[in-house]
Amino acid sequence: MSKSAIVTRFAPSPTGFLHIGGARTALFNWLFSRRNQGTFHLRIEDTDRLRSTVEAVAAIFDGLSWLGLKHDGNALFQSRRQDRHREIAEQLLTNGNAYRCFATEAEVAGARDAAKKANRPLLFDSPWRDADPARTPDRPFVVRLRSPRTRPVEVTDAVRGAVRWPAETLDDLVLLRSDGSPTYMLAVVVDDHDMGVTHVIRGDDHLGNSGRQALIYQACGWTTPTFAHLPLIHGPDGKKLSKRHGALGIDSYRAMGYTPEAMRNYLARLGWSHGDDELFTTDQAVSWFDLKGIGKSPSRFDTRKLDHVSAHHIRSGDDASLLDSLADWLAANDKEPLSETAKARLRHGMPVLKQQAKRLPDLLARGEFLLSTPPTPDLTELAGQLNTDAKSLIALARTLIDRFAEAAWTRENHDALVGDIAVRADLKPARLFRLLRSMLAGIESKSAPSVHDMLSLLGRRESLKRMAAAVPESV
């Protein structure tokens, strides 16, 4: 293992599902570690016990595994590391980089209100920062970091460049709450350090945190990792993605019938680019990925482009795995699983079905004609649509059956036959195709493939059977 081994991590809070933005963050971390033969860790930030549930944690595992983003080693639960976090806080207290603050919450709030009125940064300047440790009151306290007040804090971000904050805008952040529990700020830094994380790739909403966290790294004497803050994903209206935009969780996209491969492609291209490449495989993304390709501005989620990417991956997908994906989709939506014969038929038709599908369920809609015998078409109704009468339509159908029955079952023959019959009947071939379509897949079949494809997929025997069934016995 090289000394410069890269370690990344994805550290979601379990809030109910794997957010689409979180999924992209995970993907970038995964891509970056794979690209560099590094390590990709998963850490569950479950220190907010009220909001963290086993279901929420399971949703994250499910989402990641469906997306194919496997983490190395075991997932780490932040809540189980509180002793370690406290230990660091104690050290900081001992070496003077932190202090006990006995200010009440009301005092802090009052100071902030005053700062706001005076148009100053909302920081709280604790009177206990320089108090005599011997003269401390006997009441609850928090442990605060003693931030340097003279120099600005600077962080170098791999996508943003140098970012700095004036010293007076950063207050002494709380490390340990008055009940002794560690705060998020402390926990993140300690965990990232202990896990050996070299690159913190996360959402833009953490950019401000990186300055504060840098202060903790400095106080601990640790080297800060490289930060890379990803611009957020917005809804189609440019506002932060929220419930009113519809699907937020990766599970929703799974339920809609997008494949993991397509989601990876679309998500990777949202906020990251490799020249003009739009459609690519995951292997390609891995070999191309770099932090330089990450954009700076937020991007909007566009489901129509997602559809296009999805269609491409279905079209170029492997028939057998497409069938597996379809089975997964059925299961994810609590639908009845495919029977063995249904599987065999869809598998047989897959080369055709996948040509025009945007999402997995389209495969099923296209292939419906293969799975069940269509209802007998009402030729009277069809005659109405074709602006002719039922009687001549039936005659045409019979001719079609007779001629098809005696010719070899090829597309060329079918074309020639239809052309010939059309000329004799003084009709446009299009009408005969409409008639054939109705006989093979039902009069309402809008989503079935072309007549030629159906003829070929169904074969001579089944096709002729359906055609015959469509014509009334006695007229």
Added chain:
RNA sequence: GGUCCCUUCGUCUAUCGGUUAGGACGCCAGAUUUUCAAUCUGGAAAGACGGGUUCGAUUCCCGUAGGGACUGCCA
């Protein structure tokens, strides 16, 4: 309010001082045509604004406007 970040076609983006500003989605037109699609061809469509720097700015700097994030003893 304060701090920080962002700004190229409607959308995702390329460009790393000199281009007819390129590609993709979507859109429009045409071809094809047995529905819906898919496919092929063509088309419309962008550097927020104002100042600098420079022989030359989309590109560098400043300002303005707009958008976003953060601003907790949440994560």
